[in-house]
Each structure stands twice: as C-alpha cells, then as structure tokens.
Amino acid sequence: MELVAEREKVAEGETVMKIKKPVIKPKPQVVYEFDISNINVFYGEAQILKDINMKIEPRSITALIGPSGCGKSTFLRMLNRMNDTIDGFSFNGTVLHKGSNIYDKKTQVEDLRKKVGMVFQKPNPFPKSIYENVIYGLRLNGVRNKSVLDEAVEKALKQAALWNEVKDDLKKSALALSGGQQQRLCIARTIAVEPEVILMDEPASALDPISTAKIEELVFDLQQKYTFIVVTHNMHQASRISQKTAFFHMGDLIEYGDTETIFTKPSQKLTENYITGRFG
Amino acid sequence: MVRGVLFLAGMSVIVVLGGIFAMLFYYGMHAFSDISLSEFFLSTSWNPSAYGEPTYGILSMVVSTLFVSVGAMVIAIPIGVGAAAYISEIAKPAVRETLKPVIEILASIPSVVVGFFGIVFLGPLIADTFGLSSGLNAINGSFLLAFMSLPTIISVSEDAIHSVPEEYKAASMALGATKWYTLVKVILPAASSGIIASIMLGFGRAIGETMTVLMATGNALRMPGNLFDSVRTMTANIAIELGEVPFNTTHYYSLFAVGLMLFLMTMLVNLAAERITQHIGRHKL
Numbered sequence: 001m002e003l004v005a006e007r008e009k010v011a012e013g014e015t016v017m018k019i020k021k022p023v024i025k026p027k028p029q030v031v032y033e034f035d036i037s038n039i040n041v042f043y044g045e046a047q048i049l050k051d052i053n054m055k056i057e058p059r060s061i062t063a064l065i066g067p068s069g070c071g072k073s074t075f076l077r078m079l080n081r082m083n084d085t086i087d088g089f090s091f092n093g094t095v096l097h098k099g100s101n102i103y104d105k106k107t108q109v110e111d112l113r114k115k116v117g118m119v120f121q122k123p124n125p126f127p128k129s130i131y132e133n134v135i136y137g138l139r140l141n142g143v144r145n146k147s148v149l150d151e152a153v154e155k156a157l158k159q160a161a162l163w164n165e166v167k168d169d170l171k172k173s174a175l176a177l178s179g180g181q182q183q184r185l186c187i188a189r190t191i192a193v194e195p196e197v198i199l200m201d202e203p204a205s206a207l208d209p210i211s212t213a214k215i216e217e218l219v220f221d222l223q224q225k226y227t228f229i230v231v232t233h234n235m236h237q238a239s240r241i242s243q244k245t246a247f248f249h250m251g252d253l254i255e256y257g258d259t260e261t262i263f264t265k266p267s268q269k270l271t272e273n274y275i276t277g278r279f280g
Numbered sequence: 281m282v283r284g285v286l287f288l289a290g291m292s293v294i295v296v297l298g299g300i301f302a303m304l305f306y307y308g309m310h311a312f313s314d315i316s317l318s319e320f321f322l323s324t325s326w327n328p329s330a331y332g333e334p335t336y337g338i339l340s341m342v343v344s345t346l347f348v349s350v351g352a353m354v355i356a357i358p359i360g361v362g363a364a365a366y367i368s369e370i371a372k373p374a375v376r377e378t379l380k381p382v383i384e385i386l387a388s389i390p391s392v393v394v395g396f397f398g399i400v401f402l403g404p405l406i407a408d409t410f411g412l413s414s415g416l417n418a419i420n421g422s423f424l425l426a427f428m429s430l431p432t433i434i435s436v437s438e439d440a441i442h443s444v445p446e447e448y449k450a451a452s453m454a455l456g457a458t459k460w461y462t463l464v465k466v467i468l469p470a471a472s473s474g475i476i477a478s479i480m481l482g483f484g485r486a487i488g489e490t491m492t493v494l495m496a497t498g499n500a501l502r503m504p505g506n507l508f509d510s511v512r513t514m515t516a517n518i519a520i521e522l523g524e525v526p527f528n529t530t531h532y533y534s535l536f537a538v539g540l541m542l543f544l545m546t547m548l549v550n551l552a553a554e555r556i557t558q559h560i561g562r563h564k565l
C-alpha cells in the first residue's frame with residue numbers, strides 16, 4: 001500500500017516538473033572559506049554589526065572598507081574569535097569556516113586560530129629574536145626538529161619578503177627591526193604555521209609607502225596559497241589588490257561584490273560617496 | 281630655589297648612605313687589628329667572651345643567614361610569582377581589587393608579630409610534624425621570611441607582568457596559544473627583569489631581617505647541618521650582643537665588621553639584580 005502511494009507521489013512530482021520545465025542545475029559544490037549568515041554583534045547594549053551575510057571564497061583577497069568605527073575590526077576579529085574576551089561581547093548568527101560552525105560549543109578556539117591567522121594593525125613581534133618569533137607557532141604545535149624549524153623560518157621569511165634583509169642575523173632582537181620589517185616579520189610568523197586564512201587589520205597603516213608597497217606585493221603574491229581578508233582605509237590599496245570588496249557603514253554591510261564593480265559602478269549611493277572620498 | 285631644595289633632599293640620601301657605610305667601615309676596620317682576616321671569614325667559632333682565648337669566626341653566622349634567606353626564597357618565589365601571575369592575568373577584576381590591598385596590609389605586619397607567630401604557632405607545628413624537641417630553627421625562619429618577602433615579590437612582579445603590552449598576548453592568542461601557554465612563553469619572559477628585581481628585593485629583605493629570625497630560629501651559635509638545626513644569623517647576633525658589649529673593645533668593633541659584611545652582602549644582591557635586569561633589558565631574551 002505504502003509503496004504504491006510513494007510511486008503516485010513521485011509520478012505527481014514528475015508531471016508537475018514537466019509542466020514547469022525547470023532547468024536542472026546541480027548545486028555548485030563550493031565549500032566557502034567563510035559562510036557568514038545573519039550575524040549580529042553587540043558590545044554591551046550597543047549593536048556593532050547588524051544582520052551581516054557574506055560568503056568568502058577560498059584563495060581570494062577580500063577588502064573590508066568603510067568609515068572609522070563602522071565595525072570592520074569587529075567583523076574581522078569575529079572570524080578568529082578574538083572578540084570572545086572583550087567585555088560585554090555577545091553574538092548571534094552563524095559563521096561557517098569550511099562548512100563547520102566556529103561558534104559551536106565543540107569548536108576548539110585554539111584550533112580555529114591555527115587555521116585562521118591574524119596580522120595586527122600595529123606590528124607586534126615578541127621581544128625575542130627574529131628566529132624565535134617565526135618559530136613561535138611551530139613550537140606551539142609541537143615541532144622540535146631543528147632542521148625542520150630552520151627550513152620553516154627561511155621559507156616563511158622569504159614568503160614575507162624579509163629574508164634578504166635579516167638572513168645574516170636571525171638571532172637579532174625583533175624589536176631592533178624597523179616598523180615595516182617588524183610587520184613583515186609578523187606576517188612571516190603567521191605564515192610559518194601555514195594557516196588557511198590570514199586576517200589583516202590595516203596591516204600597513206603605520207608604515208611608510210615603500211613598506212606598504214612591499215606588503216601589498218607579498219599579499220598579492222601569496223593569494224594562491226591563502227585566503228586574505230584585509231581591512232584597509234586606503235581605497236587604492238583595496239582596488240589594487242582585492243577581488244572582492246565589502247563596504248560597511250555603521251554596522252551594516254552596505255555593499256559586497258567584485259572589487260571592480262564596487263569601484264566603477266557601485267549600486268549604492270553611500271558606497272559611491274565613500275569611495276570617491278565625499279565622506280569618511 | 282625648588283630645584284635647590286630637591287637637590288639637597290636627593291643629596292641627603294647619598295650622604296646618609298655614605299655616612300652609614302663610613303661608620304661601619306671605620307669601626308669595623310678597628311676589629312682587624314686584633315683579628316686575622318682568615319679567622320674572621322673562615323673560622324666557624326664565634327666566642328668573643330671566652331676567657332683567655334676569644335674567637336671571632338663569622339662563617340657559621342653567614343651560612344645560617346644564607347640557609348634561612350635562601351630557604352625563604354625557595355618558598356617565596358613560586359608562591360609570589362604564581363600569585364602575581366594570577367592577580368594580573370587570571371583573577372576577575374573584583375578579586376584583583378580585593379587581593380591587592382590585602383597584600384599591602386601583609387607588608388605592614390610588624391616583624392615582632394611575625395616572630396611571635398613563629399614562636400607560638402609555627403614552631404610547635406614544625407616540632408610536632410617532624411618529631412623535633414624544638415621548632416625554633418632555620419626552616420621556621422625561612423617560612424616566616426618567605427611570608428614577609430611575599431608582599432614585595434608579589435607587588436613588584438605583578439607590576440612587571442601587568443605592564444607587558446596587550447599586543448604580545450594578542451599575538452600569541454591569535455596563533456592559537458592558550459592563556460596558560462601565553463603566560464609561560466610570552467608574558468613571564470617579557471616580565472622577567474621585573475620579576476628578578478622583585479626576587480632580589482625580597483632576598484635583600486630576608487637577609488637583613490632581624491627581629492623575626494631572632495625570635496624564631498633558636499639562636500644557637502654553631503654551624504648548621506640542615507634546615508632543622510637551630511641557627512643564629514648575622515643580624516640576630518648583632519642584635520643580641522651589641523646591647524651588652526663594652527664600648528671600644530675588639531668584640532665591640534667586630535660587631536661593626538659583621539654589620540659591614542651584611543651591608544656588602546645586601547649591596548651585592550642589589551648590584552646583581554641591577555646587572556641581571558640590564559642584561560635582560562638589552563637582549564630582550
């Protein structure tokens with residue numbers, strides 16, 4: 001009896017489908033680097049991010065732009081859960097990283113951060129040698145073998161375009177480096193553990209134009225390996241290096257799409273005003 | 281005018297310090313017209329009032345002082361640094377705000393009260409626990425001195441740990457380190473110069489402390505074999521004998537020489553602290 005009923009249903013479905021002539025499109029099997037849906041973030045009573053939805057593809061560069069205080073840093077820190085320890089932080093919505101919910105109770109926040117690295121606005125190398133800085137994450141992950149560490153240091157420093165400047169004195173204190181070199185060291189430290197994502201919060205804002213150019217260049221060169229999400233106040237930087245741009249304004253995600261589109265024909269007046277420098 | 285006054289105030293400290301040193305040195309040196317340097321430093325027998333054949337060896341007192349104060353540090357360093365790390369990094373603000381003043385109050389307990397506690401409570405406890413006839417011994421003094429140097433170690437270490445920039449912690453956490461790993465690998469090393477300074481200050485205090493050890497360590501004048509022996513420290517010896525010694529005798533001068541020795545020891549500790557902190561400051565680990 002039941003079997004018959006099932007068949008009838010299927011048959012009914014088929015007839016319906018035939019009538020509508022649907023285009024049968026297999027769902028694309030993209031696993032997003034981040035799939036962010038219906039995010040609301042609060043610090044105490046104040047709502048900082050409002051119902052944000054965003055999908056970020058792997059091995060891409062996404063620029064986050066918007067006026068000061070609009071929530072870019074908050075958004076970025078949400079992706080590696082560095083907001084967790086801020087007093088009064090609360091959150092709802094889902095953030096999937098490679099399909100798994102990073103705010104799930106079962107998620108180990110340490111494991112997440114090993115996959116989602118971060119470079120800060122102000123260069124913050126440890127008060128240790130250059131070498132010690134680069135291997136910090138590897139040591140943390142249990143790597144002890146000297147030759148493995150040596151190789152990793154060279155590789156990371158090369159990728160961060162710092163190797164030639166420091167290779168003769170890796171024992172030197174990281175604090176003796178220039179600001180631009182320190183920031184590249186911080187990038188090397190993040191790269192050394194081979195994360196999947198690198199979050200950058202205005203990584204060049206404290207640096208001179210040449211250091212800035214070096215960092216832009218290395219991000220551009222490394223996009224085959226990592227997913228970059230970069231906060232920037234520099235419109236040229238955003239348009240030069242990123243494929244996708246997200247424009248935030250007072251906690252809302254106003255516009256998100258291909259960088260070229262956003263910078264040539266934005267669909268929102270607010271976006272246009274911002275990128276043409278009429279406010280912000 | 282103001283500058284002049286402040287300059288004088290600053291200078292007066294140096295003058296007082298120099299004066300104390302000069303006095304100790306002047307009287308102390310008198311002792312060595314009758315006592316040979318080798319006897320003074322190497323003999324373990326101190327018996328200035330022995331009829332006919334007085335002895336003036338400070339070695340057992342120096343060893344006693346080191347026993348008690350080093351023992352105190354072995355107890356106080358892990359507790360002090362641990363407490364400082366807890367207060368600075370782990371405790372909730374409310375807990376921190378209660379603990380800090382409580383620790384300040386600990387520092388203001390008079391040493392005679394601490395010694396009293398050593399006699400009536402800690403001594404019997406040690407005697408019972410280890411089956412000794414008396415609990416007035418080196419380990420008793422070590423516990424009391426540890427207790428007395430804890431406020432210094434905790435508050436100076438806590439300042440050092442607290443002043444480690446947030447950015448270092450953020451960098452470590454962002455690499456996936458736990459709070460504990462960050463504390464051990466980043467925060468404590470970055471604060472190490474301040475922590476070492478705090479330990480040296482505590483150690484200096486322990487070496488120089490008099491009343492507590494005088495009351496709690498038994499004051500036996502001989503070379504201690506272990507921490508359960510009764511000991512007489514350099515400070516206690518000066519306190520005991522200086523009141524009764526006839527002026528301007530060799531015995532009288534020899535006590536100044538002991539004082540001079542004590543002064544040099546604490547100065548050495550402070551200089552070592554200075555050197556270590558500078559060294560770490562330069563190399564930043």
Ligand SMILES: Nc1ncnc2c1ncn2[C@@H]1O[C@H](COP(=O)(O)OP(=O)(O)OP(=O)(O)O)[C@@H](O)[C@H]1O
Pocket residue numbers: 043048066067068069070071072073074075086087
């Ligand atoms: N720790 C905090 N506690 C409370 N409020 C905060 C905290 N950090 C940021 N805020 C508030 O959250 C809002 C968003 O801050 P956020 O730092 O994310 O902005 P932003 O877009 O990165 O700005 P900027 O371009 O200046 O870096 C601001 O209004 C700010 O005042």
Ligand SMILES: [Mg+2]
Pocket residue numbers: 072073074201
């Ligand atoms: Mg910001």
